[in-house]
Amino acid sequence: MSILEIRGLSFAYKKEPVLKNISFSVEEGQFIGLLGPNGGGKTTLLRAIGALVFVKTGRVLIANKYVSAIKRSEIARLISYVPQLSAPVFGFTVNETVLMGRTPYLKGFFQPSKQDLLAVEQAIERTGLSPVKDREVSTLSGGQYQRVLIARALAQDTPLLLLDEPTAHLDIRFQSEVLALVKSLKEKTIVASFHDLALAKKFCDRVLVLDLGSVVADGEPSKALSGQTIRSVFGIEP
Amino acid sequence: MNNQRPVVLFAALLLVLAGAVLLSLVSGAVFLNPFDGSPLAGTILWQVRLPRIILSGLVGAMLAVSGAVLQAVLKNDLADPYILGISSGGALGAALAIVMSLPLILVSSSAFIFAFAAVLTVAFISGAGGRRDPSSLILAGVAVSSFAGAVLALLIGASDKLRSVYFWMLGSFSFAGMEQIYAAGICLFAGLFAALWMRRQLNAFLFGEEEARSLGVDTVSARWALLLAASLMSGVSVAFCGVIGFVGLMVPHMVRTVSGPDHQTLIPFSAMTGAIFMVLADTASRCFFVPSEVPVGIITALAGAPFFIYLLVRSKRAA
Numbered sequence: 001m002s003i004l005e006i007r008g009l010s011f012a013y014k015k016e017p018v019l020k021n022i023s024f025s026v027e028e029g030q031f032i033g034l035l036g037p038n039g040g041g042k043t044t045l046l047r048a049i050g051a052l053v054f055v056k057t058g059r060v061l062i063a064n065k066y067v068s069a070i071k072r073s074e075i076a077r078l079i080s081y082v083p084q085l086s087a088p089v090f091g092f093t094v095n096e097t098v099l100m101g102r103t104p105y106l107k108g109f110f111q112p113s114k115q116d117l118l119a120v121e122q123a124i125e126r127t128g129l130s131p132v133k134d135r136e137v138s139t140l141s142g143g144q145y146q147r148v149l150i151a152r153a154l155a156q157d158t159p160l161l162l163l164d165e166p167t168a169h170l171d172i173r174f175q176s177e178v179l180a181l182v183k184s185l186k187e188k189t190i191v192a193s194f195h196d197l198a199l200a201k202k203f204c205d206r207v208l209v210l211d212l213g214s215v216v217a218d219g220e221p222s223k224a225l226s227g228q229t230i231r232s233v234f235g236i237e238p
Numbered sequence: 239m240n241n242q243r244p245v246v247l248f249a250a251l252l253l254v255l256a257g258a259v260l261l262s263l264v265s266g267a268v269f270l271n272p273f274d275g276s277p278l279a280g281t282i283l284w285q286v287r288l289p290r291i292i293l294s295g296l297v298g299a300m301l302a303v304s305g306a307v308l309q310a311v312l313k314n315d316l317a318d319p320y321i322l323g324i325s326s327g328g329a330l331g332a333a334l335a336i337v338m339s340l341p342l343i344l345v346s347s348s349a350f351i352f353a354f355a356a357v358l359t360v361a362f363i364s365g366a367g368g369r370r371d372p373s374s375l376i377l378a379g380v381a382v383s384s385f386a387g388a389v390l391a392l393l394i395g396a397s398d399k400l401r402s403v404y405f406w407m408l409g410s411f412s413f414a415g416m417e418q419i420y421a422a423g424i425c426l427f428a429g430l431f432a433a434l435w436m437r438r439q440l441n442a443f444l445f446g447e448e449e450a451r452s453l454g455v456d457t458v459s460a461r462w463a464l465l466l467a468a469s470l471m472s473g474v475s476v477a478f479c480g481v482i483g484f485v486g487l488m489v490p491h492m493v494r495t496v497s498g499p500d501h502q503t504l505i506p507f508s509a510m511t512g513a514i515f516m517v518l519a520d521t522a523s524r525c526f527f528v529p530s531e532v533p534v535g536i537i538t539a540l541a542g543a544p545f546f547i548y549l550l551v552r553s554k555r556a557a
Binding site for chain 1: 435439441444446448452456494498499
């Protein structure tokens, strides 16, 4: 069953189209990599899938529901999102930040339930943050904070996880570490953007190459990233 | 944070508030012993000073909570009802209603509507959405504030009725009555309820618009609701007590350094601290130049303007 389906999606922030008539569907449990040069539309596509921008043309279906037709809190129970550039909010601990992943499940004056706290605890454990869970986030390294954001998305307990350049600001050592962590989340469908072809090749089940807002290649990394695609899209010799 | 700590802090704040109220009761043009028993002292204590203390506490709490809400929703450390021109907008609204001799409820409603219009204008000018530049928000506030202030000055020039309440504009609690106390109490309750009900949304706003949305916050409707609550509290404060600046700026910052950024504690603690601060500021305004009074807005500006500069310098260093 396809968990995510994109049909004829086009998008423009102002006049210039950033995404042009994109259609594809994603099977449950896949790890999809979005590749392409800067300005190719990777981040915008992730934003459109997560309904973080207002999509006028085309449809996004998640678990057979139109994202545009459901409430924000319900979307957030289906899709979690790890942004690329996120400044830690000064003063919150790791535990408090991860607990914010439960926002779509909590309402008004109600306190977090046992189930909420359990989800937070498990997310912290899986991301290896238990030793620092009471530390203030602003004292963490970039790699640790990236894991906090992933933990927050895990606590959100969604079938689909979107990651925007999860390795962009990390040392090489942390890049593989974070991706191995993401790869280990077998029960989730993952769509992540990359600027590093080798990393995408190593970790993704399937890659989509975006150039000038269109999908120019789609498939298993070894096939989709053919010499010709790399030459024409990235302008480098493979 | 330890589960006991917020409770202890809240109890401590209650004690300090009680102390401030007591201090404010006995001090003024003359020192009065609340247990004196003489009828004249009783009248001054319970019918002149006490209503004024209660109103100043309510207004302090409203201004502090609306500052905390604005700082989160607009994601700007320098946000405050006064700095963003919300107070000036509210003052203009109140003055218009006063010129037309409308009853108190309409004066406060008009202040609320104009305050809301001011905050919407400021948010719109400085660019709605997540990519707001911090300084443009402040500049938009200056523009709106100056414009509303200019229209207000024209009104004062044209109306004798307003000239007589000119003192009100600079912030004063000398018009405290039961009617104002009830209305302020209801508005504070409504504002506090909204801010606490939406405390998770307020927390999510701290991460920016996009992340807040991905955490399931309908940022558009949440922003409307929270800006309405902030305008209600600051607009009504202005209608009763004039323009009192910087309380909404200072108090949430002080509270944050003690109990952190979580709005679950920030909102109630800001309300308490705002009340304490305002009761003390009003006491000072009554005692400094006996027998005359200094407008309380001048007292808060004396403390608040340097604090604003400190925050500005700090944010410049961080950038």
